[in-house]
Amino acid sequence: MAGALAEKGMNLALADIDEAKLEAAKKILAQYGVRVESYTLDVTDKEAVCEVVKRVEETFGTINVVCANAGVSGKMGPIQEADVADWDWVIDVNLKGVAYVVQTCLPYLLKNPQDAHIVITSSISGLRVYQPSRGQAMYNTTKFGLVGLGEALQVDLAPHGVGVSILCPSIVNTEISHSGLSRPEKYGGAFETNANHELANAASSGTDPLQFGRWVVKAIEQNLLHVITHPNDQALVEERHEKIINSFKNSRLITG
Numbered sequence: 001m002a003g004a005l006a007e008k009g010m011n012l013a014l015a016d017i018d019e020a021k022l023e024a025a026k027k028i029l030a031q032y033g034v035r036v037e038s039y040t041l042d043v044t045d046k047e048a049v050c051e052v053v054k055r056v057e058e059t060f061g062t063i064n065v066v067c068a069n070a071g072v073s074g075k076m077g078p079i080q081e082a083d084v085a086d087w088d089w090v091i092d093v094n095l096k097g098v099a100y101v102v103q104t105c106l107p108y109l110l111k112n113p114q115d116a117h118i119v120i121t122s123s124i125s126g127l128r129v130y131q132p133s134r135g136q137a138m139y140n141t142t143k144f145g146l147v148g149l150g151e152a153l154q155v156d157l158a159p160h161g162v163g164v165s166i167l168c169p170s171i172v173n174t175e176i177s178h179s180g181l182s183r184p185e186k187y188g189g190a191f192e193t194n195a196n197h198e199l200a201n202a203a204s205s206g207t208d209p210l211q212f213g214r215w216v217v218k219a220i221e222q223n224l225l226h227v228i229t230h231p232n233d234q235a236l237v238e239e240r241h242e243k244i245i246n247s248f249k250n251s252r253l254i255t256g
């Protein structure tokens with residue numbers, strides 16, 4: 001997304017918990033000739049988020065597009081094996097981290113609302129559950145939550161003119177399956193079980209991240225709310241919606 005936004009001439013403020021990844025990204029982004037600043041940031045730390053966002057505005061003078069994108073796979077596997085730290089990690093990063101970033105940026109975005117857009121990275125896992133199960137209940141929980149956050153924000157912010165997009169991709173070729181390797185000590189430390197998960201093998205055949213970023217830029221330009229880039233799971237989403245509609249029809253069975 002950073003590369004695709006840079007192709008459009010946008011200056012970039014990158015934030016990530018991993019300093020080495022920031023440095024690597026900056027090297028790649030140097031080719032675009034835009035200003036690129038980086039900030040080491042743990043999005044689970046609300047005070048640190050506030051501090052970085054303030055510094056970004058001071059440095060760039062304005063904030064226009066916010067991509068709340070940091071996320072982790074969580075520990076995949078049977079839900080009965082998840083402990084409190086497993087839940088805390090995935091909820092703190094994927095759900096609260098995104099909410100902190102969006103909430104903190106909002107006062108700055110509202111200074112130029114017509115030029116402001118919020119991009120929330122959910123997932124196709126925010127709209128459907130894999131069938132058969134792939135042990136992603138905790139991940140699904142956070143990504144469904146982000147769809148709710150994005151839809152609520154869109155209602156709140158439409159009168160101000162701030163756009164909102166919720167990204168719901170399927171597989172993109174990134175490091176997500178290895179996020180357990182850098183799980184912080186406060187959440188139980190590193191693990192690598194997900195590296196052997198069937199989704200890890202699928203990553204290399206996933207969408208190229210720059211291509212995905214270009215699709216996101218088009219979605220921002222067209223102010224699309226739910227951003228679907230991989231239509232292959234449409235049937236599962238339809239099936240889910242049909243079940244919900246049927247539950248409305250069946251409400252009389254339980255209410256008399």
Ligand SMILES: NC(=O)c1ccc[n+]([C@@H]2O[C@H](COP(=O)([O-])OP(=O)(O)OC[C@H]3O[C@@H](n4cnc5c(N)ncnc54)[C@H](O)[C@@H]3O)[C@@H](O)[C@H]2O)c1
Nearest residue numbers: 016017018041042043069070071123170171172174175176
């Ligand atoms: N790759 C896919 O197939 C896919 C599909 C759907 C959704 N997503 C979502 O896309 C987003 C980006 O993930 P990705 O696929 O690029 O994986 P990735 O692992 O390559 O990138 C995630 C980044 O988040 C950073 N991060 C982790 N914890 C953090 C924290 N506490 N504070 C700040 N940064 C932190 C990591 O260092 C990493 O650079 C995630 O929200 C993920 O859930 C990915």
